[in-house]
Amino acid sequence: MASPTSFTGVLILQALAEGYRFGFDIMQVTGLPSGTIYPALRRLESLDFVTSDWETDLNARKEGRPRRRYYTLTQPGRRQLKESEARVQAVGRLIPRRETP
Amino acid sequence: MLSLLLRLVSLLVPFPVRDRWCEEWRAELRHGGWRMLPGALPDALTMRRIGREKRRQARGKRAGLLHALDQDVHYAIRSSVGAPGFTLAVVGSLAIGIGATTAAFTLVNSVLFRPFPKVHAQEELVTVQIAPRHAVWFTTSWNDYEVLRDGIPAFAGFSIAHATTFAVAPGGGEEPRQASGLVVSGNYFDVLGVRPALGRFFRLEEDGTPWQQPALVIGHRYWQRQMSGDSSVLQRTLNVNGTDLPIIGVAPEGFGGVFTSGEPQMWITFALSDLVFRDAGGRPVQARGAGVFFTTLVGRLRPGATIEQASAQGAALARALHEANDRGEKQLFVRVEPLRIADPARYWPFAVALMSVPLIVLAIACVNAANLLLARATRRSQDWLVRLSLGATRWRLVRQMLVESLLLAFAGGAMGLTLAFWGARFIQQFAPTRDVVIDANVAFFAVAAAAGTALVFGLGPALSVSRAAISRAPARGRFLRGPFGSRTRAALVVLQAALCLGLLATGGQFTNTLRASWDEGLPDAGHFLVVPLDVDKLRYDRARAQGFYGDLLGQVQQLPMVRAAALTGRSASSMLSGLVLNWGVRVSVDGQPEDPRDRSLVTYATAGFFETMGTHIVQGRTFTTAEQRPPVRAVIVNEAFTKKLGGEALGRVVQLSADGPDGHKTITDAMIVGVVAASPGRPLFSRLPNVFYPAPVIHEPALDLLVRFDGDADGITTAVRTIVSGMDGRLPLGQIATGEDLRRRRHASDYAIAQTVSAFGGLALFLAAAGLYGVVSYMVMLRQREIGIRMALGAARATVLYLVLRQALVPVALGCVLGAAGAVATGSLVRSRLYGVSAMDPVAFGGAALLLVVTMVVASLAPARRAARVDPIEVLRTE
Numbered sequence: 001m002a003s004p005t006s007f008t009g010v011l012i013l014q015a016l017a018e019g020y021r022f023g024f025d026i027m028q029v030t031g032l033p034s035g036t037i038y039p040a041l042r043r044l045e046s047l048d049f050v051t052s053d054w055e056t057d058l059n060a061r062k063e064g065r066p067r068r069r070y071y072t073l074t075q076p077g078r079r080q081l082k083e084s085e086a087r088v089q090a091v092g093r094l095i096p097r098r099e100t101p
Numbered sequence: 102m103l104s105l106l107l108r109l110v111s112l113l114v115p116f117p118v119r120d121r122w123c124e125e126w127r128a129e130l131r132h133g134g135w136r137m138l139p140g141a142l143p144d145a146l147t148m149r150r151i152g153r154e155k156r157r158q159a160r161g162k163r164a165g166l167l168h169a170l171d172q173d174v175h176y177a178i179r180s181s182v183g184a185p186g187f188t189l190a191v192v193g194s195l196a197i198g199i200g201a202t203t204a205a206f207t208l209v210n211s212v213l214f215r216p217f218p219k220v221h222a223q224e225e226l227v228t229v230q231i232a233p234r235h236a237v238w239f240t241t242s243w244n245d246y247e248v249l250r251d252g253i254p255a256f257a258g259f260s261i262a263h264a265t266t267f268a269v270a271p272g273g274g275e276e277p278r279q280a281s282g283l284v285v286s287g288n289y290f291d292v293l294g295v296r297p298a299l300g301r302f303f304r305l306e307e308d309g310t311p312w313q314q315p316a317l318v319i320g321h322r323y324w325q326r327q328m329s330g331d332s333s334v335l336q337r338t339l340n341v342n343g344t345d346l347p348i349i350g351v352a353p354e355g356f357g358g359v360f361t362s363g364e365p366q367m368w369i370t371f372a373l374s375d376l377v378f379r380d381a382g383g384r385p386v387q388a389r390g391a392g393v394f395f396t397t398l399v400g401r402l403r404p405g406a407t408i409e410q411a412s413a414q415g416a417a418l419a420r421a422l423h424e425a426n427d428r429g430e431k432q433l434f435v436r437v438e439p440l441r442i443a444d445p446a447r448y449w450p451f452a453v454a455l456m457s458v459p460l461i462v463l464a465i466a467c468v469n470a471a472n473l474l475l476a477r478a479t480r481r482s483q484d485w486l487v488r489l490s491l492g493a494t495r496w497r498l499v500r501q502m503l504v505e506s507l508l509l510a511f512a513g514g515a516m517g518l519t520l521a522f523w524g525a526r527f528i529q530q531f532a533p534t535r536d537v538v539i540d541a542n543v544a545f546f547a548v549a550a551a552a553g554t555a556l557v558f559g560l561g562p563a564l565s566v567s568r569a570a571i572s573r574a575p576a577r578g579r580f581l582r583g584p585f586g587s588r589t590r591a592a593l594v595v596l597q598a599a600l601c602l603g604l605l606a607t608g609g610q611f612t613n614t615l616r617a618s619w620d621e622g623l624p625d626a627g628h629f630l631v632v633p634l635d636v637d638k639l640r641y642d643r644a645r646a647q648g649f650y651g652d653l654l655g656q657v658q659q660l661p662m663v664r665a666a667a668l669t670g671r672s673a674s675s676m677l678s679g680l681v682l683n684w685g686v687r688v689s690v691d692g693q694p695e696d697p698r699d700r701s702l703v704t705y706a707t708a709g710f711f712e713t714m715g716t717h718i719v720q721g722r723t724f725t726t727a728e729q730r731p732p733v734r735a736v737i738v739n740e741a742f743t744k745k746l747g748g749e750a751l752g753r754v755v756q757l758s759a760d761g762p763d764g765h766k767t768i769t770d771a772m773i774v775g776v777v778a779a780s781p782g783r784p785l786f787s788r789l790p791n792v793f794y795p796a797p798v799i800h801e802p803a804l805d806l807l808v809r810f811d812g813d814a815d816g817i818t819t820a821v822r823t824i825v826s827g828m829d830g831r832l833p834l835g836q837i838a839t840g841e842d843l844r845r846r847r848h849a850s851d852y853a854i855a856q857t858v859s860a861f862g863g864l865a866l867f868l869a870a871a872g873l874y875g876v877v878s879y880m881v882m883l884r885q886r887e888i889g890i891r892m893a894l895g896a897a898r899a900t901v902l903y904l905v906l907r908q909a910l911v912p913v914a915l916g917c918v919l920g921a922a923g924a925v926a927t928g929s930l931v932r933s934r935l936y937g938v939s940a941m942d943p944v945a946f947g948g949a950a951l952l953l954v955v956t957m958v959v960a961s962l963a964p965a966r967r968a969a970r971v972d973p974i975e976v977l978r979t980e
Binding site: 022023024027033034035036037038039042043046060065066067068069 | 121124125127128129131132133136137138139140141142143144146147148151154155
């Protein structure tokens with residue numbers, strides 16, 4: 001599906017590209033509500049823009065918490081991000097800046 | 102709390118990824134806390150949507166929910182036929198459960214949903230009652246009837262009926278007998294819309310001028326039994342209450358009137374009402390002069406008229422009614438209500454109580470079926486795994502099991518309906534006059550019960566088995582653990598045992614209580630006879646009645662097997678049947694009439710009464726022969742009356758008064774010559790003050806002859822019959838009964854309930870035993886490997902036996918405790934119905950618990966022994 005990624009999707013892809021890797025982290029950095037982040041992540045995953053991986057048991061146990069699910073950008077994901085960024089910027093240029101008096 | 106919510110939401114997530122999803126969210130919640138939670142729901146929904154899209158992609162077109170259902174049905178039939186033992190066990194269990202429930206429902210159905218038999222368009226019929234605001238009266242005077250009949254135009258017809266007993270002398274050497282019947286208005290059959298089986302019903306002129314055209318309609322059963330269904334009866338007459346009446350028609354089969362107890366055997370019109378009605382002086386009168394009497398008033402609404410209209414028209418008649426009869430009530434209300442056997446609003450608690458016991462049996466049957474199904478599904482786990490690996494969906498597995506359980510349930514339902522057919526006859530004891538039949542309602546109920554049952558016992562196993570097949574790592578084609586946790590299965594056994602003990606203990610307690618209450622009152626009831634007599638039907642006057650009864654008593658006392666005999670008013674035997682009626686005679690002390698709320702019983706009793714009843718005279722003496730002739734000069738009182746008098750009773754003078762004919766009052770002074778112990782009958786009534794007088798104060802045409810005899814009851818019955826028919830061949834004897842019979846009759850409904858609860862308890866025990874057998878067999882099968890290893894390691898057979906029995910019987914013991922608690926609760930319900938019950942009956946409880954435990958031990962012994970015979974080498978070889 002070559003659907004254009006939503007603004008939310010772009011934000012999440014960006015966050016992942018910056019190295020924020022799991023749901024809560026992404027939520028913190030984007031400021032989007034949890035009800036937006038997760039469904040978007042699922043969509044991105046089903047489109048193969050991101051993949052997920054479980055952190056090792058050992059690691060989680062060391063920090064005394066349940067295992068985290070880490071998301072990473074795939075190659076198509078990176079490409080999509082680039083395209084989307086370009087498009088978003090283009091859209092930004094289309095809108096004339098209002099002069100504030 | 103959070104994780105519980107999460108768990109709940111996770112149900113939306115497709116099953117294969119659900120656990121992963123939960124784990125991820127748990128980690129996220131750990132970081133973000135509860136404010137993360139709102140995201141879970143949209144996330145779960147997205148997961149679900151994605152899952153669905155993927156499936157659709159994979160499959161191309163989605164298969165319908167019912168795709169290839171016929172395969173499932175075929176497979177279900179084949180596998181059921183292939184395992185006859187299993188099928189029989191499940192179908193049998195369900196048949197018993199569904200049969201019991203359906204049988205109980207036939208009774209509820211007959212009361213709530215069926216019309217009075219043979220009555221046409223019952224929805225147009227209404228009953229009318231007149232009474233003060235908060236009272237219920239079943240009495241009406243003839244004037245009331247006329248006012249209502251002429252004053253409510255909403256009625257197309259309005260009828261009146263009075264139930265009575267006729268003395269019928271068929272002639273031709275046949276014995277006279279009593280027949281229940283009704284005095285009715287001429288339009289009675291027209292209003293009810295009944296059609297005759299033979300001949301015709303009353304014409305208008307037959308209810309016009311008294312005795313102008315006498316006519317008699319007989320009931321179908323009477324026609325069949327007493328006249329052998331002969332169609333020439335229409336040319337015959339029948340001697341009713343001493344008068345020959347021509348038979349004009351036969352009522353249809355099964356027609357029992359409305360609100361009559363038992364099926365009436367004959368009907369006459371009010372034009373002949375002086376055959377039945379008497380004035381205060383005992384002289385025959387037409388209904389118009391008889392004051393108020395028991396009636397049933399039924400009206401048929403005109404087409405288009407409503408009950409509300411009839412009610413309003415009736416309400417407007419209140420004043421006219423008040424003037425028509427002077428009953429001293431300030432305000433009378435006319436109530437117009439739809440005619441129905443029972444008002445659903447008032448009947449439902451009874452219906453619930455009636456259905457609850459069989460529903461418990463059905464619940465036990467469901468638990469059984471579920472357990473057996475589980476066991477078999479586990480045994481077939483190989484099949485499931487193969488089907489899953491070949492691409493079957495979970496729904497297909499669930500559907501397969503549901504189809505099987507539906508099939509089994511419908512087989513059980515069909516058998517249950519057959520059982521209900523017999524059960525309904527048994528249950529008819531509760532309501533002998535209703536036609537308890539299997540109709541469309543009942544059939545529908547049975548089908549619904551079967552379908553509901555299938556869901557209840559099939560869905561749980563289906564879901565858990567299919568889940569186990571998907572998620573648990575199978576070893577050697579078998580799930581390592583049972584699909585239901587063993588705790589769930591134990592809980593089911595606990596439940597069964599508890600329900601079972603509850604029923605058994607309640608039934609046992611009930612029966613024991615009844616036995617105990619039978620031992621009170623009358624001593625040696627088997628050698629006590631009551632012969633009800635009524636010379637009123639033959640229109641004896643007072644002198645003739647006295648002569649008749651005097652002679653009768655004399656002759657009966659001469660019989661060799663008679664120890665004592667006495668005459669008494671109807672109240673004595675009605676006391677034995679638990680009903681107290683005070684006929685006309687009242688007592689007053691020192692000219693002070695008694696407080697009407699605290700009135701003493703006043704009973705006619707000849708000298709032999711106390712000996713016959715087995716009552717001890719504690720002070721003074723019994724009556725002399727001279728005192729048994731009127732006027733009354735002496736009375737005997739009981740201890741309760743002495744207490745009421747205060748101080749010494751012997752020698753005190755009391756006044757007996759009675760309303761004679763034409764409002765004339767008879768008052769006689771009588772001296773207390775004796776004091777007796779408690780009155781006979783129920784303990785409650787023996788505490789009431791009672792005065793016995795030895796000679797009739799007023800005309801009392803209906804008396805009971807009481808006989809205390811030696812030998813057997815048949816001999817004395819025949820002897821009394823011979824004496825009576827020798828004195829007057831037309832006089833029918835009422836139902837002759839021994840004290841035993843009276844008690845049985847008095848307790849008939851209680852006894853039927855006790856019997857039913859016990860019967861259901863027996864069924865429940867049988868089902869629970871079969872269920873436990875299934876569970877233990879299943880458990881043994883699951884643990885075969887473990888047992889084999891234990892034995893290989895040196896466990897003795899006894900140890901294995903003990904192991905299995907312990908696992909089977911611990912839940913049973915727990916169930917006993919719970920069931921006992923439940924039975925204590927129902928016991929309090931039972932106590933509210935019966936007198937003289939101890940708080941808890943240890944015998945009934947212990948007996949029921951013992952029976953349960955022994956049955957359960959036997960049920961689990963066979964599989965346990967099978968476990969003990971497990972050959973360790975065999976088991977280990979298959980490893």
